Amino acid sequence: MIAIGKKEFVDLFKSIKSLIIIALLLVTSYFSAKYSDILGTAVALTEQEMKDVYTAGLVFLLIFFGQLFVTSISHDTINKESHERTMRFLVTRTSRGQILFGKFSGVWLFWFSCIFVSFLLISIFSSQFHFLIFSQAIALLTYQISLTVLLSVVIHKPSITMFLGVMIGLLYPIFNFWLMLTTNSWFSWLKFASPYYYLMETDYLFLVVFVFSAMILAIALLVFNRREF
Numbered sequence: 575m576i577a578i579g580k581k582e583f584v585d586l587f588k589s590i591k592s593l594i595i596i597a598l599l600l601v602t603s604y605f606s607a608k609y610s611d612i613l614g615t616a617v618a619l620t621e622q623e624m625k626d627v628y629t630a631g632l633v634f635l636l637i638f639f640g641q642l643f644v645t646s647i648s649h650d651t652i653n654k655e656s657h658e659r660t661m662r663f664l665v666t667r668t669s670r671g672q673i674l675f676g677k678f679s680g681v682w683l684f685w686f687s688c689i690f691v692s693f694l695l696i697s698i699f700s701s702q703f704h705f706l707i708f709s710q711a712i713a714l715l716t717y718q719i720s721l722t723v724l725l726s727v728v729i730h731k732p733s734i735t736m737f738l739g740v741m742i743g744l745l746y747p748i749f750n751f752w753l754m755l756t757t758n759s760w761f762s763w764l765k766f767a768s769p770y771y772y773l774m775e776t777d778y779l780f781l782v783v784f785v786f787s788a789m790i791l792a793i794a795l796l797v798f799n800r801r802e803f
Contacts, residue, residue, distance in 0.1 A: 575672035575679070578664075582651065582680025591647050596688055599632065603692040606631025607699035628700040629707050632692055636711055637770070642743025644685070644718045649739035650732035651677045651723060652798070657732055670798050678723050678791065685715045710773050713783040717769045720790040727794045727801070 586592045607628040652674070655661040664673050689711050697703045722739065729735045753765040754774070765771045769783040 575668070575676040578668070578673060578676030579678075579680035579683065582677050583683050586647060586681065586684040589647055592684070595643050595647065599635065599688055599692050600695060602631045602635050603695045607696040628696050629693070629704050632696065633707065633711065636689075636714060637773075638747050639743070640714060641718045641721070641746050642740065644681075644715065645722050645725070645735075645739030645743050648681045648719065648722050648726070649735040650726060651681060652726035653730050653732050653735060654726075656730060656801075671795055674723065674727070674791070674795050674798050678719060681719050681723070682716060685719065686712060689715065706776075710780045713780045713787075714769060714773055716787045717783050717790070720787040720794070724790050724794040724797075727798045 650657070655664060655673075661673075668676075689708065693704060693708045693711075721742075725735050725738060725742070729738065747770075750765075750768045750770040753761060753768050754771055756762050767786075769786060772779045772782045
């Protein structure tokens with residue numbers, strides 16, 4: 575599992591798309607933190623919001639485009655092996671669970687590193703590390719990675735997961751925010767199944783998102799174990 579995770583982690587840093595996303599995260603973090611005072615004076619904010627305004631640009635990017643970023647570079651993390659006929663070799667060398675969690679851990683560690691560096695950059699301007707917001711960002715990305723892994727397990731063709739990944743990445747945040755804002759009783763209850771609902775709270779309710787992620791990975795493993803290669 576460690577070898578699989580390490581390979582996935584290193585391969586992501588070799589991707590041009592990954593490097594572009596990393597650059598976008600760092601540039602957004604830098605300018606968001608540097609010019610946070612302008613936003614703070616333009617909008618009426620509480621004392622706590624003034625402290626957190628440094629992370630506004632990065633948080634906006636992760637909420638609305640995080641799923642798109644994750645799926646764009648990892649949509650084929652599992653089905654690529656099947657498509658290239660290397661999965662049969664892998665399943666003879668290690669368990670399917672180790673393959674799945676190795677892939678997941680490699681992708682997760684990549685995003686953890688990117689977000690950690692981004693928050694370190696922000697902390698230079700804010701003179702503090704925003705641990706709660708960082709933890710919420712990691713919770714959201716863990717969910718997004720889990721969803722991407724499930725997509726790659728369920729759908730066999732990388733070309734299809736690439737298309738669906740873009741569609742989900744664009745529409746999923748919009749749909750989730752609609753669920754939280756709608757007053758329609760037929761749909762409003764679905765907000766409790768949305769990770770965004772728990773991330774909007776200022777306490778540690780975001781930990782529920784990790785539970786959702788574990789459930790998604792469990793489903794992915796169940797499907798993966800039933801696959802024939």
